[in-house]
Amino acid sequence: MSDKLIRMMRSRGSEPAETRPVMLAVGGDSGSGKTTLARGLAAAIGAHRCTTIGVDDYHRYDRAQLRVLPLTALSPDANYLDIMEQHLQMLATGQPILKPVYDHRTGTFARTEYLRPRPFVIVEGLFPLFSKLSRACFDITVFLDPPEQIRHRWKIRRDAACRGYTESEVRRELARREPDSAAYIRPQRRFADIVVRFAPARDGSDPPDTPSTAELLLRPTVQHPPLTHLLTDDVGTALSLNIIRDDDGTPVDCLRVHADATADDARLLEKALWDGVGHDREIPRGLGRLADGAHSEPLAITQELLLFHLMQEVYQR
Numbered sequence: 001m002s003d004k005l006i007r008m009m010r011s012r013g014s015e016p017a018e019t020r021p022v023m024l025a026v027g028g029d030s031g032s033g034k035t036t037l038a039r040g041l042a043a044a045i046g047a048h049r050c051t052t053i054g055v056d057d058y059h060r061y062d063r064a065q066l067r068v069l070p071l072t073a074l075s076p077d078a079n080y081l082d083i084m085e086q087h088l089q090m091l092a093t094g095q096p097i098l099k100p101v102y103d104h105r106t107g108t109f110a111r112t113e114y115l116r117p118r119p120f121v122i123v124e125g126l127f128p129l130f131s132k133l134s135r136a137c138f139d140i141t142v143f144l145d146p147p148e149q150i151r152h153r154w155k156i157r158r159d160a161a162c163r164g165y166t167e168s169e170v171r172r173e174l175a176r177r178e179p180d181s182a183a184y185i186r187p188q189r190r191f192a193d194i195v196v197r198f199a200p201a202r203d204g205s206d207p208p209d210t211p212s213t214a215e216l217l218l219r220p221t222v223q224h225p226p227l228t229h230l231l232t233d234d235v236g237t238a239l240s241l242n243i244i245r246d247d248d249g250t251p252v253d254c255l256r257v258h259a260d261a262t263a264d265d266a267r268l269l270e271k272a273l274w275d276g277v278g279h280d281r282e283i284p285r286g287l288g289r290l291a292d293g294a295h296s297e298p299l300a301i302t303q304e305l306l307l308f309h310l311m312q313e314v315y316q317r
């Protein structure tokens, strides 16, 4: 199927809306926070209404094989991207798939899984925005882009704690991956509707691996909530909306959430977003949760914005 055909099939009127799930892509390099973001979203939507898949499952080689091959997991040649694209098209048109499963705890493949798409499908991983065809399957696309120093720290800690690596093994692997990261992963940033950059506080007051600010690039490829009445363009305030230059020089809105944003600031924004998708919806609780149980306000606000888009998609159909 071509990307044009899949867009047509998913466009209003050609498929019954109830058979087309709302599809969200969360892309970014390893350790950039995709699973953390997606987990909170899925919990807010409700497990019975949301299917989450990690496209690491489409790896071609297991960990032992990759150790001896001149390839990294970030190379398209190390992944069945054609099967990933086929499966994304099937999910996007409401059909079930028989999905491979890669187990990060052991670095091996497990039993395939029968998966029927629920009304919301979140696809997270290294390659969801890689090809025209895969991009055509999504309603909303996000790319997580934390500063490399922070991502490395997050990955080292997580891989050592949960994936059976030593810290020096992860450091070596990060260095080995750098060329593939630059060639195949980071270029996907330009195809996202929203680019999220978590970073340390502007005054450097917080520990370096617990970022407390977020910069959200809101590209005009989707309709964002009207926030201008709520936020100033003064970057000195806790929450601000101002125009910056995108990578290609075009002006783009940037929503900034600073460390000193209070819970009240966040609730104000939350209410504006939620009013935008209808007064009858309850504001979800428990957003912003990190793997260790700590809370991150910038993460919560990012998840709120994405929930706004997912709900808006439903209301527009």
Ligand SMILES: Nc1ncnc2c1ncn2[C@@H]1O[C@H](COP(=O)(O)OP(=O)(O)OP(=O)(O)O)[C@@H](O)[C@H]1O
Residues within 6 Å of the ligand: 028, 029, 030, 031, 032, 033, 034, 035, 036, 037, 125, 126, 154, 155, 157, 158, 198, 209, 210, 211, 290, 291, 296, 299
């Ligand atoms: N917003 C955040 N604030 C603080 N720490 C975070 C945040 N997001 C992720 N982390 C930290 O980074 C680690 C890696 O995050 P996560 O597993 O979500 O990344 P990922 O992109 O899904 O990685 P992979 O692609 O390798 O599976 C987490 O265990 C957590 O410690």
Ligand SMILES: O=C(CO)[C@H](O)[C@H](O)COP(=O)(O)O
Residues within 6 Å of the ligand: 030, 031, 056, 059, 062, 063, 073, 074, 103, 104, 105, 107, 126, 163
């Ligand atoms: O880049 C990654 C995304 O999660 C992983 O390193 C890749 O999926 C291989 O997994 P593992 O290191 O657990 O064998």
